[in-house]
Amino acid sequence: MVVTPWEVKGKVDYERLIREFGTQPLTEELLQRIAKYTGELHLQLRRKLFFSHRDLNVVLDLYEKGVKFVLYTGRGPSGPVHIGHLVPWIFTKHLQDRFETRLYFQMTDDEKFVVEDDLKLDEARNFGYENALDLIALGFQPENTFIIFDVKDIDLLYDIALEVAKRTTYSTARATFGFQDSTNIGWIFWPAIQAVPCFIHAKLTGENVPVLIPAAIDQDPYWRITRDIAPKLGYYKPAQIHCRFLPGLGRGGKMSASEPETSIFTIDPPDVVKEKIWNAFTGGRATVAEQRKMGGDSNMCTIFQYFAYLFEEDDMKLAERERKCKAGEILCGECKNELAERVNKFLAEHQRKREKARNIVEKFYIKR
Numbered sequence: 001m002v003v004t005p006w007e008v009k010g011k012v013d014y015e016r017l018i019r020e021f022g023t024q025p026l027t028e029e030l031l032q033r034i035a036k037y038t039g040e041l042h043l044q045l046r047r048k049l050f051f052s053h054r055d056l057n058v059v060l061d062l063y064e065k066g067v068k069f070v071l072y073t074g075r076g077p078s079g080p081v082h083i084g085h086l087v088p089w090i091f092t093k094h095l096q097d098r099f100e101t102r103l104y105f106q107m108t109d110d111e112k113f114v115v116e117d118d119l120k121l122d123e124a125r126n127f128g129y130e131n132a133l134d135l136i137a138l139g140f141q142p143e144n145t146f147i148i149f150d151v152k153d154i155d156l157l158y159d160i161a162l163e164v165a166k167r168t169t170y171s172t173a174r175a176t177f178g179f180q181d182s183t184n185i186g187w188i189f190w191p192a193i194q195a196v197p198c199f200i201h202a203k204l205t206g207e208n209v210p211v212l213i214p215a216a217i218d219q220d221p222y223w224r225i226t227r228d229i230a231p232k233l234g235y236y237k238p239a240q241i242h243c244r245f246l247p248g249l250g251r252g253g254k255m256s257a258s259e260p261e262t263s264i265f266t267i268d269p270p271d272v273v274k275e276k277i278w279n280a281f282t283g284g285r286a287t288v289a290e291q292r293k294m295g296g297d298s299n300m301c302t303i304f305q306y307f308a309y310l311f312e313e314d315d316m317k318l319a320e321r322e323r324k325c326k327a328g329e330i331l332c333g334e335c336k337n338e339l340a341e342r343v344n345k346f347l348a349e350h351q352r353k354r355e356k357a358r359n360i361v362e363k364f365y366i367k368r
């Protein structure tokens with residue numbers, strides 16, 4: 001298993017990640033504390049898609065004492081957005097609505113430029129703009145959502161990045177990110193930039209409040225470094241809530257833009273979505289007769305996970321689908337057809353909102 005911000009390989013063992021990264025499991029007690037403010041638990045919490053955290057308890061303790069927090073998350077714009085990226089953003093929107101808080105969203109066109117061999121700076125910037133439309137399509141509002149485009153907004157970031165860089169040794173960065181002699185120096189400095197939005201609210205408003213970062217667990221290495229430095233700069237340690245990866249449509253592995261045939265992009269047309277889903281790896285048997293007799297295996301089925309994590313709100317209906325699958329009462333083709341229909345319905349609406357977002361995207365740009 002390899003899990004870094006730039007690479008996820010092999011079967012991900014999430015319990016092991018909690019141990020190795022030194023994060024905390026998201027306990028029932030914490031979930032109940034969240035539910036006090038959100039009402040019914042969000043699907044992604046109920047179904048344990050979010051599974052780990054750092055200092056969420058501290059953020060909630062402070063919230064109970066009247067200290068608000070701000071949210072921070074982001075995107076490395078190296079191509080179009082896929083529905084895996086939407087997972088933490090949908091959850092972020094939920095937290096923003098329920099806790100009535102600001103979101104700072106970092107678009108790391110600089111990161112993708114230094115990390116991806118063949119990506120030109122203009123291409124990364126343009127993907128940044130296009131990806132921002134996806135964020136806005138999820139319903140975020142310009143009054144409380146501030147998008148930082150790193151290259152355009154570097155004047156806002158550079159002083160804090162220097163403070164962070166000065167306090168991070170090369171050996172720490174190398175041990176955390178696995179840098180090699182062949183790694184370009186842009187990449188080596190870069191983690192200091194991803195740390196900055198943890199503190200940007202304090203810089204812009206003078207209000208020193210904690211930040212909570214919803215993201216998949218691959219981003220955690222950044223926060224290990226940032227958390228060590230935060231108190232030295234007079235800030236709260238940034239808190240995190242980590243989700244698992246939405247799998248790709250193939251056998252094993254996360255949904256990843258580098259494998260387009262097993263990823264569903266938000267701009268995919270309906271026939272492409274249908275075809276990708278039709279070719280997906282499932283927990284089905286080799287023949288219909290075998291499946292009717294022995295049932296399928298929903299635990300290893302990608303299609304079932306898409307229902308569970310995004311496309312079936314109703315817990316009873318999800319349980320019924322699982323039961324029918326295991327009993328051989330439903331075949332993979334039926335699940336695939338139904339999923340394709342739901343994904344396409346969702347995407348039709350998303351694409352409409354995405355186009356409308358072009359008219360308002362500038363309202364979301366962070367101001368000086």
Ligand code: TYM
Pocket residue numbers: 005072073074075076077084085086087088106107108111194213214215216217218219243244245246247254255256
């Ligand atoms: P990026 O563009 O790789 O990913 C954007 C967000 O999507 C999450 N993610 C996934 N979540 C569920 N299932 C998947 N298959 C999946 N693939 C990716 C990532 O964890 C991330 O939350 N360096 C960052 C950009 C960034 C950022 C941040 C992300 C800057 N500041 C703060 C999170 C929080 C990047 O390249 O993300």
